[in-house]
Amino acid sequence: MGLFALAAGFWAMGLFFMYCIYETHKARHIFSEQSIRYQGAIRSKELPLEAVRGYRTDNQYTHIVPVSKAYPGIRIGYTSEGYEDIQQWLADRFPDLDVQQQEQEAQEILQDDALGRTEAEREEKLLQAQRLCRVLNIAAWAVAAWLFFYPQPYSLATQAALALPPVALLAMFWHRGLIRADERKDSAYPSLASALFMPSLALLLRVLFDFELLEHTLVWPLAAAVAAVFGGLLAYGSWRFISNSASRWSALAMLLFCALAYGYAAPAAYNCAFDKAIPQVHQAAVHGKHSSSGKTTTYYLAVGPWGPRTTPEDVTVTKELYEQTQAGDTVHAYLFPGRLGIPWFSVEE
Structure with a gap:
């Protein structure tokens, strides 16, 4: 029975994959002055132009967003024929919701009295936060590459990777409510996602490649404690974004990834890389x-x-x-x- 269920599962996955390929091959997007229509091999949907709120773009798709859930959303893959022409057609007629969101958030920041007494002071604080995030994120990529590709001297590279996530956390507290832990294309708030995550990831990979723990059970209590403290502080520094329903899940996801990666990698790396005892x-x-x-x-x-x-x-x-x-x-x-x-x-x- 178990083998039959497994075989049935593989057949179902295979059929679904074949359907996706066939649907992608046959799919067409038809643009007119009345509507945008998606015509697939089996299903189709149509969105009147007056029901289009705007569009968003990510690395794989352009998403055409309706004014309400009563209308279907349509997405267009970047491999679609004439993709650049389609993007230009949309830009000529509808707002870019990512840019619109950035502009709205930028206005919120400049009107937030908690960030300064005048608009000029608040704008200067935003510029300072952006510059700080840029420096720390670039440093994080450099340290991660150093530790992963050529970790010499080893202890110095490890120290840099151990230090950067806490430094990024301190930067979040220094500019509390102005810097986010996750990264969103549609947000005007600067992000420290790379500074928090990339050194932790590099540390984790080095631990897995370079060291063998005798008993992993001994590291879990310490890893859980570090993850809880780091994650708790990160949640406190990100509370403005966690409390916002529009950004809650991306903020929580980044918090979880960073806390788990750093929680395990930091104590394991420190335990092994700085052990000077005679073996x-x-x-x-x-x-x-x-x-x-x-x-x-x-x-x-x-x-x-x-x-x-x-x-x-x-x-x-x-x-x-x-x-x-x-x-x-x-x-x-x-x-x-x-x-x-x-x-x-x-x-x-």
Whole structure:
């Protein structure tokens, strides 16, 4: 029964995928002075021009937005024939709702007495926040690339990645209510999404690539505590946007991603990268090796029991060690106590 359900699920997914391809191939958008019509292989919908409120654009689609839910919305993929001409046709007739939203928010900022006594003072604060966000976001991309592609010196690159998200958080408190954690194309509020997330992501990838924790259960309580504190402070700094129903879910999603990534990566990276203790050295017999490929290739040695590990297991190693090691060889497992008391190890020749 389970195999039948699995097979049925795969068939359903395959049929749906084929339908999507066929629908995309047959779909047409017809523009007239009366309406915009979508004509697909099976379904169609029509939106009168007088019912069009405007349009929004993202990386994949132009969304034609109706004045109410009584009318259907229509989206046009960027691969559609004559896409640039369609965008120009829309721009000549309807407002760009992203630009309109930005202008409305910019006026809200300039009229917010909490940000300054005069409009000139409030405009200057907005410019300061924009410049600060630009600097921190550029720094975040630079640090993430440094840590991920060439982390030398390792401790300095790790320190920079550990420091940037808290610095971004402090910037949010300094300009509280003026800087958002998430990034929205239609918003006039400057964003620190890159400064909060990119260093955390780079740290997380380095931890996964470079270190093997002896027991992951030991890191979870600390990771949960860091995630709760960081996420709570981020929620406090983002409360203006969380309390707004229009931006609540994107703000909460970014808060969750940043809190979880930094919550795990920060204590794990600090525990391993700054552990200066002399390790215990154990010998482990190599039983075999294999690799897994995707966007990156990960190399594994199958090793026998060693030290506190009483069963055979796969351990990640460098490409160099993988290539020069064969089944029957012996490698050394270096067991470290961890700067935060979370034991970890590395396998070398």
